[in-house]
Amino acid sequence: MASMKEVARLAGVSVATVSQVLRGTKRFTPEVEARVRAAARELGYLPDLRASALRTGRSDIVGVLLPDLSNPYFPALLNALEVAARAAGLLVLVHDSGNEVGLERHALERLASVRVDGLLWVPSDASVAGAKALPRRDLPVVTLDRPLPGRDAVYSDHAQGGRLLARHLLALGRRRVALLAGPAELPSARARRRGFLEAFEPLAPVFEGAAGFTHRLPEPVRRRLRQAVGGFDAVVCPNDAVAIGVVRVLREAGVRVPQDVCVTGFDDIPWAAMMEPPLTTVRQPLAAIGAEAVRLLLERIRAPEREPRQVMLPVELVERASTAPATAAPQEGSEPSP
Amino acid sequence: MASMKEVARLAGVSVATVSQVLRGTKRFTPEVEARVRAAARELGYLPDLRASALRTGRSDIVGVLLPDLSNPYFPALLNALEVAARAAGLLVLVHDSGNEVGLERHALERLASVRVDGLLWVPSDASVAGAKALPRRDLPVVTLDRPLPGRDAVYSDHAQGGRLLARHLLALGRRRVALLAGPAELPSARARRRGFLEAFEPLAPVFEGAAGFTHRLPEPVRRRLRQAVGGFDAVVCPNDAVAIGVVRVLREAGVRVPQDVCVTGFDDIPWAAMMEPPLTTVRQPLAAIGAEAVRLLLERIRAPEREPRQVMLPVELVERASTAPATAAPQEGSEPSP
């Protein structure tokens, strides 16, 4: 692959001249500029970004470190981040930590070693919980979704999302709610629950359960849902994936959604709109999150010492067919679906 | 961020020694080795991979260029690729081309400019069709899904998938099939169709339509499906996303799936198992695709001049509830779902 030296030789000038012409940092006679460009074109010259990064200290590459690409929320987030990064002229180095602190620490080192300009990071559950896999202090970092003390962070207003759901269900006349919570160590999951409880007052859930964040519900929760059939008229899930699992369990138990029981999710991943029935959920503003995260990261790169910021973005209730007004009397799950 | 020079100074040796100790390429007295390691640890030294890449010519970074991250198949593929790459000690630079030749060409240049060791590439529709956005000849490339002349390629046996579906439907007694095809310029889509037609002989579809590759069906196809209700007892879709759209249209038209009409997909994206009804589809062996692609890429990097290879991987029929045996008489779409 042709280097600047070869371009310089072909054009009959020094490498300095080539560099300066190509970057437009100095003016030359039209004749020389033309010769340089022609030579570059002829050799198919492409600057070696490793070399310029080495010299200038900027690579225009950012790392994105995610806990689990197989969880549908993260690809959606990744997409948003990639779009925002691309718009800012940045390349994206993705890494999946498998939600494991060990691997995560390793990934952080590796990314620091490539000298990415900065890092967009969704910390693993354990990291959030305190088992710190902290990146070097000198690596600009913006955390997503899960704020970390002393770092810039971008996240949605989870509590508000919880409140919106509570109000929505109340407005529909649903008062016997089963509330499933996500991983207890995640502030986002806790905020969703908190917001819900707050706006649901003075009522309280008929029961609560810990469901994690995937569609594979823990056995206790499945059992609980089946046993309590008829005892609740709505299930509030910590995210969309869980909602999918819940709808499935309810269906199997012969419960109609939304007539007998409403189900709500959180995130508005693409599935939500597409499932049967389409899911009422709270939309996280992914595009805005991506844009904001990149903006914050660039600012932090420019001013490493500035006070860290937390940016909270508004969420939005998306009403779909998985929720509907309560009918006259709460019915038993009587008519099994096909 | 500490450099080797500082480590050398702290340890009281030359940078050469530091390099050699840390890489273990030469032996020193235990005493010196200890001093070097201690110094490195104390300074939190991390080698600058840009610099070593510059010197050694290998960065252990591969590019992954995809047409559209918002299409659910690609995140799934990306995940597989990332896992395989990680297992081989490679970092992944993702880039979304938006399925646009212009952006794609730009991306290829950018990736070549960072001097990635190689590229895993799913060419855009247009690139496949001939509007070439070819990467430089000197950049090792493995194409995925969509073979390109003179390049290494990894893809699934799409034709076989088509055949499996045809046989499956025939075995179920479904003979009046509507066949939807994907983008005509994609060999994969064509192979699926071809395989189906071949194994469906001597029968033929009652009608065909061009549906693209997303769940948003073109209006003509929607209309056609609605008008022809009762005239077909199965719809074969070019991929899972389209199948989702089809199920929805059929439902709205009051058709029961699978009783009245079977629907099949292709890919086995995560949704397939989760939708209502769970989708019968053909599974692409993503993990194997990822592993094979990375293997091929590493080989090509090692031996740039070797004859290009095409690796075709076997697919697998996944039977789920969206297909079922034909009942006695083909019924009209009579019982609208809720």
Place this chain on the structure above:
DNA sequence: CCGGTGAGGTTAATCGATTAACCCACCTGC
């Protein structure tokens, strides 16, 4: 006592670009 060998380090070139500093010729103004 001398040449040879090997262990243990160092010197210096190199990868490819960037950029401050410098050099030279020519022009301008007084």
Place this chain on the structure above:
DNA sequence: GCAGGTGGGTTAATCGATTAACCTCACCGG
């Protein structure tokens, strides 16, 4: 006629690591 610009290039240091080549002893055998 000369100080002082200025336009148009070049020289050379530098970023951080790698590695071939070399240097210096100590030790060994004859």
